[in-house]
Amino acid sequence: MPRRSFWAWGMEADEPTLAQLQETALQLSSRYGVDVETASPHTPTELALRAPRLSPPDDLAGICSTDDWDRAYHTYGRSYPDRVRAFRGEFPSPPDVIARPRGEEDIERLLEWCTARGYHAIPFGGGSSVVSGFEPEADAEGVVTIDMERLDRVLEVDEISRAARIQAGVYGPALDSQLRPYGLTMRHFPQSFEYSTLGGWLATRSGGHYATNHTHIDEFAESIRMISPSGAWESRRLPGSGAGPSPDRMVLGSEGTLGVITEAWMRLQGRPDYRASAGVYFESYEAAWQAVRNVVQAKLWPANLRLLDATEAHLAAGMDGRESLVVIGFESTDVPQGPNLRDAVDIARESGGRVSNDDLIISDEGSADAGRQGPVGAWRESFIRAPYAMNATVPLGLVHDTFETAITWDRWPGLDESVRAAVTEALERVCGGGTVSCRFTHVYPDGPAPYYTFIGMGRRGGEIEAWSEIKRVASDAVAEAGGTITHHHAVGKLHRPWYDNQRPDLFAEALRAAKRVLDPAGILNPGVLIDPL
Amino acid sequence: MPRRSFWAWGMEADEPTLAQLQETALQLSSRYGVDVETASPHTPTELALRAPRLSPPDDLAGICSTDDWDRAYHTYGRSYPDRVRAFRGEFPSPPDVIARPRGEEDIERLLEWCTARGYHAIPFGGGSSVVSGFEPEADAEGVVTIDMERLDRVLEVDEISRAARIQAGVYGPALDSQLRPYGLTMRHFPQSFEYSTLGGWLATRSGGHYATNHTHIDEFAESIRMISPSGAWESRRLPGSGAGPSPDRMVLGSEGTLGVITEAWMRLQGRPDYRASAGVYFESYEAAWQAVRNVVQAKLWPANLRLLDATEAHLAAGMDGRESLVVIGFESTDVPQGPNLRDAVDIARESGGRVSNDDLIISDEGSADAGRQGPVGAWRESFIRAPYAMNATVPLGLVHDTFETAITWDRWPGLDESVRAAVTEALERVCGGGTVSCRFTHVYPDGPAPYYTFIGMGRRGGEIEAWSEIKRVASDAVAEAGGTITHHHAVGKLHRPWYDNQRPDLFAEALRAAKRVLDPAGILNPGVLIDPL
Secondary structure, eight states: OOOOOOSSSSSSGOOOOOOHHHHHHHHHHHHHOOOOOOOOOOOOOOOOOOOOOOOOHHHHHHHHHHOHHHHHTTOSSSSSHHHHHHHHHOOSSOOOEEEOSSSSSHHHHHHHHHHHHEEEEEEEESOSSSSSSSOOOOOOEEEEEEEEOOOOOOOEETTTTTTEEETTTTTHHHHHHHGGGGGOOOOOOOOOOOGHHHHHHHTTTTTTSOOOSSSGGGGGGGEEOOOOOOOEEEOOSSSSSSSSOSSSSHTTTTTTTSSSEEEEEOOOOOOEEEEEEEEEEEOHHHHHHHHHHHHTTTTTOOOOEEOOOHHHHHHOOOOOOOSSSEEEEEESSSSOOHHHHHHHHHHHHTTTOOOGGGOOGGGGGGGGGTTTSSHHHHHHHHHHHHHHHHHHHHTTTEEEEEEEEEOOOGHHHHHHHHHHHHHHHHHHHSOOOEEEEEEEEEEETEEEEEEEEEEEEEEOOOOHHHHHHHHHHHHHHHHHHOSOOOSOOTTTTHHHHHHHHHHHHHHHHHHHHHHHOTTTTOBBSSTTSSSOO | OOOBBBSSBBBBBGGGOOHHHHHHHHHHHHHHOOOOOOOOOOGGGGOOOOOSSSSOOOOHTTEOOOHHHHHHHHTTTTSSHHHHHHTTHHHHSSSEEEESSSSSHHHHHHHHHHHHHHHHHEEESSSSSSSSSOOTTOOOOOOEEEEEETOOOEEEEEETEEEEETTTTTTTHHHHHHHGTTEEOOOOOOGGGGGOOHHHHHHHTTTOOSSSSOBGGGEEEEEHHEEEEEEEEEEEOOOOOOOSOOSHHHHOOOOOSSEEEEEEEOEEEEEEEEEEEEEEEESSSSHHHHHHHHHHHHHOOOOOEEOOOHHHHHHOOOSSSSSSEEEEEEESSSOOOOOHHHHHHHHHHHTTOOOOOOGGGEEGOOOTTTTTTHHHHHHHHHHHHHHHHHHHHTTTEEEEEEEEEOOGGGGGGHHHHHHHHHHHHHHHHHHHHHHEEEEEEEEEEEEEEEEEEEEEEOOOOOHHHHHHHHHHHHHHHHHTTTOOSOSSSOOOTTTTHHHHSOOOOHHHHHHHHHHHHTTOOBBBBBBBBSSOO
């Protein structure tokens, strides 16, 4: 049976072959001017895990596994250090038990068991975290990871209101196929879509493919249901409310520390019949982001509005490496989008952009594949494939990661300058060189969400130390420039030091007090987001 | 010097004259077929307030008032029972001291003083609450109402990001004039705009004039600063973030129970140069709301999208009393809105609506006053004047109030039917008849925010009991049909019983735990939203 890779993105079949690694090594050697050695792909038969330190009670044994592969697979997410450690076969602190509840009663009993024994209980969605979002604490005395994959159904569809009640464990593609017969879709496509779940999106405030207007999953939640050690929590299903602070907003971003999200009523969309898109070229990077600012402040709300700097435009869309690219895309179920695209393109041209009218791809004017051709299509393909790219770079010993933030426009140029300088310096110092590049993944009228990629050559065996130094430098630079430590990758354990400086201290105290109400024994996902005490 | 009325909406000059009352009495007698007696307008010279029970310490005396008129004015908001009691001169539990801090240091010292003595501290914005949002508790041993009117400045404007740092005590019109020199505006126009403040909007999650997309003030807050008894709370200024649950969302809707909001960075708009609007007529009420649903689900995001049932369309827009009206309006700083209006009107026509192409008022086609003519203009005028309408009905002994909710589309027809039936029955039973009517104030893709008005004849001296019974019946009907007890009027003391049934119990416990962190002595606005213990 096909199995997920425990270190690569995707399935075991997505792990690179020796021939693929050799080819990638050649490409990277020439692209970055570094000497990339090929490496043997890892074979996962060498696992030697610590024995499970606990065994589930009889009434839970049927939904629990202590299999080594299963426990290894649930140890790490898909961040750079996660992949390196898993590739090396280093699993010093795996969970002891993997539980797969069939419903809320199972979850209640699991939380009772963990509360009574003081075991850590870690909710697990698709395992795509890049922030150590579910990695067990090294000093835990027992760890039960709760994999929600069996709660994978759309339970109810309200076609009138365009909403559905959906179980939290459903993966992106399965969700989309269950909604398809109704002609509806959530259209929330984070880059992790294939291997992430609704519950994970809600717990981490994921960012979807909509680049403007409603970007985070937050906006799509009508109501959320969660099981905490103190009982069930369910908000009323409403299109909007002003009755006190929003209960959902306390759950959104709680990263498994307050309870296990079991289901939610989610807002849906009609499937888009109308699409219009264009790639606009800019000789000047500043002109490109000013164009993005002007388009978003005009509130045309394109579904896609992404800036790729010259490096990204070269790698993702095959451009010349000197020009920046702004990708603009509209979509609608009901209304032709040509006029919106033309308005946006006019604004982009006024800001110095270049695109021929022949290159506006508009579905209602006969272009069936609007958004899937030219530089826009290349960008789309690159976006979808990006998580797989690290499957080849990790085994080759490259230090390769991304980080992202959001910042108001007034401080954006300063942030970009200082982040690039800091990361370039760190790459030089740690890796002897490398590249840093930037795109915008989401854009607001008051500022962009920039997304940086860096890559350099690591020293075999020292990759994590190298990565760690660059990540620290990057995070410091983002924080000092006034950005958020994460726009849509969550806090986890990885971003804790910067998050702790970012949120109001009194808010952290208030959140801890709320956690004590919901999780009195402090068993839920310790180490992530906040400390229980 | 002109002074605010302590019972009517607006200034003392807005209180009705005897002649005005006589005219209104005649109109209402004929409109509702009831016998409306004229009454003398109240004269506020008869105030006889309980003496203040406390006196401020020397270092606070300069910012404190114990004047009778001042204390009467700060006792009640502008709900129906508030106005009736104030009109009658009934002020059994006025605040003892009105403090007007000049800055955060004054607020810190006021909270210290109240915490030390166990006095209740009540933040006060514009005084427009319709939910007993700042009325002192009858059993309080001392009450200090903190009127924020001196913190009324725009402190900083970021024209690049379109945002400003604004003090919480600024009233709507003053805010708008301070932003005008920059060509910017917040464009958040709740019906209370003239007599409400930024801090009040944030604390109560107010709803602005935008009928779709970003409706609540929540969406306009970039960061919020608040002084609590435990210290200052300030979120980082960001266009978006996914770093843990949003700190701002705990403050938004906290109704003065967690701290005193002192300032916020707010998102702004360019002033709209392009406007387009139309009033679409419907013989069928159901066809009208289906049209609204179809327009909002097409995500054209009109600034105005309001349904008026036949009664409201008659009273507000001069229509025949049989047809419903759908008001559609677009506005933009940058882009002509004619095409959007035509798309929306097409959808409304497909749903059975009637409007002549000549009646599409489009500014970029020469209609400078789009949105200010025809039935749309009449609606606009009526919207602005509505809070003043009760100035005449209260002295005449009518039982006259509004209530509002939000509900998903699938349950909307059932809610409308049961709410109308329940309120009609109660009006019959309590007042011997009356009318109930409905409009939509805000609309979401998954449901509308309906806003009901009821009016009946009260018995002199028994108006509050009559109102109270109808309000109870209406609130029960809304709750039973699955609506929220408030979409944008807040919870206050008035909506507590229904709110307490609506929010998750564990959320209330979590919020109480958060309050204990921020306000350990439980002095901040007791009785509102949650109980401190």
